[in-house]
Amino acid sequence: xxxxxxxxxxxxxxxxxxxxxxxxxxxxxxxxxxxxxxxxxxxxxxxxxxxxxxxxxxxxxxxxxxxxxxxxxxxxxxxxxxxxxxxxxxxxxxxxxxxxxxxxxxxxxxxxxxxxxxxxxxxxxxxxxxxxxxxxxxxxxxxxxxxxxxxxxxxxxxx
Amino acid sequence: xxxxxxxxxxxxxxxxxxxxxxxxxxxxxxxxxxxxxxxxxxxxxxxxxxxxxxxxxxxxxxxxxxxxxxxxxxxxxxxxxxxxxxxxxxxxxxxxxxxxxxxxxxxxxxxxxxxxxxxxxxxxxxxxxxxxxxxxxxxxxxxxxx
Numbered sequence: 001x002x003x004x005x006x007x008x009x010x011x012x013x014x015x016x017x018x019x020x021x022x023x024x025x026x027x028x029x030x031x032x033x034x035x036x037x038x039x040x041x042x043x044x045x046x047x048x049x050x051x052x053x054x055x056x057x058x059x060x061x062x063x064x065x066x067x068x069x070x071x072x073x074x075x076x077x078x079x080x081x082x083x084x085x086x087x088x089x090x091x092x093x094x095x096x097x098x099x100x101x102x103x104x105x106x107x108x109x110x111x112x113x114x115x116x117x118x119x120x121x122x123x124x125x126x127x128x129x130x131x132x133x134x135x136x137x138x139x140x141x142x143x144x145x146x147x148x149x150x151x152x153x154x155x156x157x158x159x
Numbered sequence: 160x161x162x163x164x165x166x167x168x169x170x171x172x173x174x175x176x177x178x179x180x181x182x183x184x185x186x187x188x189x190x191x192x193x194x195x196x197x198x199x200x201x202x203x204x205x206x207x208x209x210x211x212x213x214x215x216x217x218x219x220x221x222x223x224x225x226x227x228x229x230x231x232x233x234x235x236x237x238x239x240x241x242x243x244x245x246x247x248x249x250x251x252x253x254x255x256x257x258x259x260x261x262x263x264x265x266x267x268x269x270x271x272x273x274x275x276x277x278x279x280x281x282x283x284x285x286x287x288x289x290x291x292x293x294x295x296x297x298x299x300x301x302x303x304x305x
Contacts, residue, residue, distance in 0.1 A: 027210040028219035031187075055183040057244075064184040065248050066228045070221020089212075091255070092220045098250040 012041040012082035022078070029074055032067060036074075042083035042115040044075050048129075049108045061105035065139070068109070069097055072127045072141035075113035080123035080145040083115035090123060090145040103138050107131050113141075121147055175199065175237045178245050185229055188222065197238050201230040203264040203284075210261070218259035220294070223284055227253065227266055227296040231280040234268035235300050239278070242302060249277065251298035259293045262286055268296075276303040 015022055016039040023035040023046075032054060038045040048063075048071040056064025073095055080090045103109055112134075113127035127141040128134050172194040179185045179192050179201075188209065193200045203209070203226045211219025228248060236245040268282035278300050283292040 025213060026219065027208050027213060028222045029211075031208040053183050053187040058181050058183065059244075064182070064225065064229075066184060066221070066225020069224035069228065069251075069253070070219060073219075073221040073224065092253075094252060094254045095220070095224065096250065096252045097224075099248055102247075 010041065011084055011087045012039055014087070015039045015078065015082050026074065028070060032070060034071055034074060036078060039078060039082050042079055043112065044078040044082060045110075045112045046071070046075050046078075047108055047110055050103075050106050060102075062102045063109070065097070065099055068099075068103070068129055068139045069095065069141075071109065071111055072097065072113070072129060072139065073143065075111050075127045076115075076125040076141060076143040077145060079113035079115045079125050079127070080118075080143075080147075083118055083123060084147065086150070088150060089148040091148060093122070093144040093146050095141060095143040098140050100137050100139060103129075104131060109138060118147075123147060171237060171240070175233050178233060178236060179229070182229070184225065188226065188229075190226065190229060192233060194237065199230075199234055199237055199267070201226065201233065201266045203266070205262050205264075215258070216261045218261070218264065220253070220255055220259075223255075223259050223264065223294045224251075224253045224296070226264060227268070227282045227284055227294060228298065230266040230284075231268040231282045231296065231298050232300065234282070235270065235278055235280060235302065238270060239273070239302055246278075246300035246302050249299040249301060251296055254295045255293075256295065257291065257293045259284075260286060264293065265289075273302070276301065278302050 033049045036046045054067045111129040117124040123145040125143045129139045209222045232245045266284040272279040282296045284294045
């Protein structure tokens with residue numbers, strides 16, 4: 001919580017407080033069983049459980065790389081918006097994924113992302129996915145996010 | 160001779176269709192492919208579960224990324240005769256150009272360079288107009304024998 005009781009909470013504090021709603025608000029994330037586990041300013045952590053329906057190779061039971069793309073995209077986007085001092089939506093501009101080793105069959109994947117730089121319009125992020133620690137990483141990501149201008153909910157629904 | 164070649168091509172198209180049909184993630188996403196010789200179009204029919212942002216009803220960027228990755232994998236598999244199974248990706252870059260609206264997506268992939276061990280692929284996904292891609296992808300795959 002903020003030291004000064006009169007100042008409004010920062011976006012990341014609201015995100016951490018409503019972390020379950022944040023995970024549940026992404027239909028494709030929910031379908032994948034993805035959830036956020038922790039949010040700090042400019043940082044996010046999450047978990048992607050192994051699920052039969054996410055398998056990319058039926059012979060090995062390994063999860064498809066495309067699941068990692070969505071996982072790391074979710075984490076990077078949240079790290080980006082949690083870095084801002086005002087609540088804003090961010091949109092993925094680009095995302096680069098490097099596959100280091102296949103995920104193991106049946107095991108949860110853990111991930112973390114950080115927003116390491118921001119300008120007025122853009123957040124720069126990177127992320128890691130692994131089973132145990134960042135020493136044995138499954139995939140890494142680097143993503144740039146555009147910070148959307150503030151707009152009302154009504155104008156968003158009209159899009 | 161020509162007859163033989165035709166047979167091989169037909170069976171590889173069948174293998175590509177079988178890959179889509181027996182890959183759980185492709186099924187979960189509702190993908191189907193249309194193979195015409197060495198060309199292929201992948202289709203991702205709109206489903207509510209593919210949404211990433213429910214307030215603006217946009218398809219999840221990660222789902223579109225996975226769609227393009229599977230399209231590229233299938234295209235490389237289609238044209239690389241010596242591969243016994245769909246190739247594994249090394250890395251990929253996705254450019255999100257436009258919002259993916261709540262409707263069907265189409266994708267095609269093109270091999271930009273086929274090497275002995277690796278190949279480079281570009282793919283794009285579109286909705287109403289092919290000339291207005293929603294998302295593009297550049298990827299590298301391993302194509303050396305298993």
